[in-house]
Amino acid sequence: MAESAVPLLSSLKTIVGEANVLTEDADVAPYVTDWRNAFHGRARAVVRPGTTAEVAAVVRTCAEHRAPIVPQGGNTSLCGGATPHANGSEIVLSLARLARVRAVDAANATLTVEAGVPLARVQQAADEAGLFFPLSLAAEGSCTIGGNLSTNAGGTAVLRFGNARDLVIGLEVVLADGRVWEGLKGLRKDNTGYDLKQLFVGSEGTLGIITAAVLKLFPKPRVSATALAALADVDAAVALLSQLKQALGDRLTGFELISHHALDLTRAAFPAFADPLPGHPWYALVQADDASDGSPLAAQLEAALGAAVESGTARDATIAQSAAQAEALWSLREHIPEAQRREGHNIKHDISLAVSRIPAFLREAQVRLDAAAPGLRYMVFGHLGDGNLHYNLRPPVNVALEVFRRDTARLNRIVYDLVTEMGGSFSAEHGIGQLKREALTHYKAEVEIDLMRRIKRALDPGSLLNPGKVV
Amino acid sequence: MAESAVPLLSSLKTIVGEANVLTEDADVAPYVTDWRNAFHGRARAVVRPGTTAEVAAVVRTCAEHRAPIVPQGGNTSLCGGATPHANGSEIVLSLARLARVRAVDAANATLTVEAGVPLARVQQAADEAGLFFPLSLAAEGSCTIGGNLSTNAGGTAVLRFGNARDLVIGLEVVLADGRVWEGLKGLRKDNTGYDLKQLFVGSEGTLGIITAAVLKLFPKPRVSATALAALADVDAAVALLSQLKQALGDRLTGFELISHHALDLTRAAFPAFADPLPGHPWYALVQADDASDGSPLAAQLEAALGAAVESGTARDATIAQSAAQAEALWSLREHIPEAQRREGHNIKHDISLAVSRIPAFLREAQVRLDAAAPGLRYMVFGHLGDGNLHYNLRPPVNVALEVFRRDTARLNRIVYDLVTEMGGSFSAEHGIGQLKREALTHYKAEVEIDLMRRIKRALDPGSLLNPGKVV
Secondary structure, eight states: OOTTHHHHHHHHHHHHOGGGEEOSHHHHHHHHBOTTSOOBOOOSEEEOOSSHHHHHHHHHHHHHTTOOEEEESSSOOSSSTTSOOTTSOOEEEEOTTOOOEEEEETTTTEEEEETTSBHHHHHHHHHHTTEEOOOOOTTTTTOBHHHHHHTTOOOTTHHHHOOGGGGEEEEEEEOTTSOEEEEOOOOSOOOSSOOHHHHHTTSTTSSOEEEEEEEEOEEOOOEEEEEEEEESSHHHHHHHHHHHHHHHGGGEEEEEEEEHHHHHHHHHHOTTSOOSSOSOSEEEEEEEEESSTTOOHHHHHHHHHHHHHHHTSOSEEEEOSSHHHHHHHHHHHHTHHHHHHHHOOOBOOEEEOOGGGHHHHHHHHHHHHHHHSTTOEEEEEEEGGGTEEEEEEEOOTTSOHHHHHTTHHHHHHHHHHHHHHTTOBSOSSSOOTTTTHHHHHHHSOHHHHHHHHHHHHHHOTTOOBSTTSOO | OOTTHHHHHHHHHHHHOGGGEEOSHHHHGGGSBOTTSOOBOOOSEEEOOSSHHHHHHHHHHHHHTTOOEEEESSSOOSSSTTSOOTTSOOEEEEOTTOOOEEEEETTTTEEEEETTSBHHHHHHHHHHTTEEOOOOOTTTTTOBHHHHHHTTOOOTTHHHHOOGGGGEEEEEEEOTTSOEEEEOOOOSOOOSSOOOHHHHTTSTTSSOEEEEEEEEOEEOOOEEEEEEEEESSHHHHHHHHHHHHHHHGGGEEEEEEEEHHHHHHHHHHOTTSOOSSOSOSEEEEEEEEESSTTOOHHHHHHHHHHHHHHHTSOSEEEEOSSHHHHHHHHHHHHTHHHHHHHHOOOBOOEEEOOGGGHHHHHHHHHHHHHHHSTTOEEEEEEEGGGTEEEEEEEOOTTSOHHHHHTTHHHHHHHHHHHHHHTTOBSOSSSOOTTTTHHHHHHHSOHHHHHHHHHHHHHHOTTOOBSTTSOO
């Protein structure tokens, strides 16, 4: 270890207290591996500051020692964005102790929270203020709002409320030199210069460290309706999406596409789930919410689905008759990833396209993949309303997982090539991290990579913030 | 004129054709003065490219000649953002001929348009596709979508749909060196690197020249309701806003605050307007829209306003009984700026605060201003739902306009000091341009200005794009 190690660590201990500088292997271990256990790094230390001032002092000290920093929230990245590299030179900066709800302003419909507040607690704080924070995703119990913002998390309500970046109107950020940008005004309109906050949102800690945010809150949903529709093909799903948007307007909050393969695998892994509409190739899980009491929402959804069945867009449909039934439908959807995980390795793609191009993509992708790997099994599901598919591949029945795993790069290339040809994205909501850095270099236009590098150099000239991630 | 003038202009003529390089005073005049006639500049030439490739070639050529460029759309900036400086060294680059609607994708609910398309034509193209583009503002007949995006325009539907930046999911931008960034994928989710588009949106042409955009479309409003509520004070307006959000959810699309002074002045200038609810100090103009047929929206709005009158939040309320009545209410609101213009000079402030702080701001501002300039008359109106006020000052009755005009800087300072103390913005929707550059330097935190300058240097190292604007 370099000579500067001792003075750096003792400086850090002076800032955050001895107990908050972890160096023992057992203490450090949870911070240097991602939760999918796909990335394994090492760290010089894990530092856990408790305030923004401490974060700033830690960054300043690291900058003086030229020690690179890996910011980390709930450590739930799916792309290794929060995992340090293997060389052990980095400091993991955990935001977990910045966990205060700083302010609730119901009249302004905003919430000011620190980066380390878990998403579920943000939702709860909004609820206690009589309002609603719509960001929702599988990891919400453990992921933090700082991580959600720095990765621009998506989730199940993007169709109506947008991605994480659409839910933030202010940020506090510690910059690469330890200065603090205080941008927490909570204004819905502010045209005094460049929009700095959107630069930090989604940059995965490579441009600055988000320490707090002002979040937009919304009226609480008062009436909800959930339905499952059975569909002949994905063209029908796209048509149904348009019809439901026309019928329900903005109250259509979720539209999830599920293939029968995904449903079958999930029901096989969790036999307690009922099969709501057996025997169809595709399904759409539809969620609608209305913030006004006494809304005829369920009747409107029922009428729209009835018309869709009548006109042949949908084959069949069922509306949840109780909160428990609605929850069972969503639970089925949310257990798909776990069902996949239990089965062992599969090759995941988190892609997006213009919604209108999804059917053509699925047809062409299958033609190319079937030719390249006969017998491949497809697990397709995702947020069709946002053009975002989890396009996952299972091995042919007679191919061992280990053999299949070795085929990852080749199959990725086929999928990403087609996505790119069709104007789509090879990372819709999971980000880049370490996992997709090569894809970024390969598929992004040179001019875009150049712009990103110029911005990186402008804001972090010493390349101290999460180096080797994103760009 | 410098020696390079002749070769530059002939190069430009080669690119765009002789007819599209204007140099005669009479031809140039409309491009070098803003529409409020507050800024007067000169230009070496006005260049009117017809395609993105021509824009790129023009920028490349200007870069070679180190000739600064002022991009211009409909020339409706309220801050001199599109007006060249007086030294005559700049090339005005008009985007007006880039006026094609490139693509309509109803299933993806997106529209791809070139920068020079007037906002009203964007709205119309959306309408023809059976969808809705919500950006709406007074200048919509002449302003262009490129200008709307580069200034992050606000308007009357921000409460529900956000600012211009919230309505764009893709951009095509010509960079300072003439390269083209093609970011027109039209994806609702794309986490492959930094969000470059939001950097260009709102940067007033100082970082790049927007040549085309992919815009988000929404379901068309099918049912609308418009009402005017009479209020005792602004605290009541804030309370009513919260109550209506609870009652109507996202279907509350507009909530405009109007003081009786603003109403009186407008009715004096345009006597044809009726006085819908005479004799109250404050009013709120309320707009609600629902995209689903057969929505009970009007009944819900009536019930909510009835409850507000019952509980004392509102003094009185009237709901428009016809489209004509609704239009008359909006027309009254929209004639306020023209009524002010006819009266002659007033001192305008386009400020924003957290909605919850607006009443305290108005009280304190009046105390300070009354002390500084006894007899001052207040013209307050604006988008309360967004925390955005047009806080305008008329001279005391016995003070001549010319004398009052000389007091501008002193009164601005009082208003902006208080806005800053209360965590607000001195430019909510109009931007910086030339007009508010000094305020920016004075009121912005040093760290924020430093970040902006670093980004400007990174993207436009030669300072060729709209120099002397914003930062």
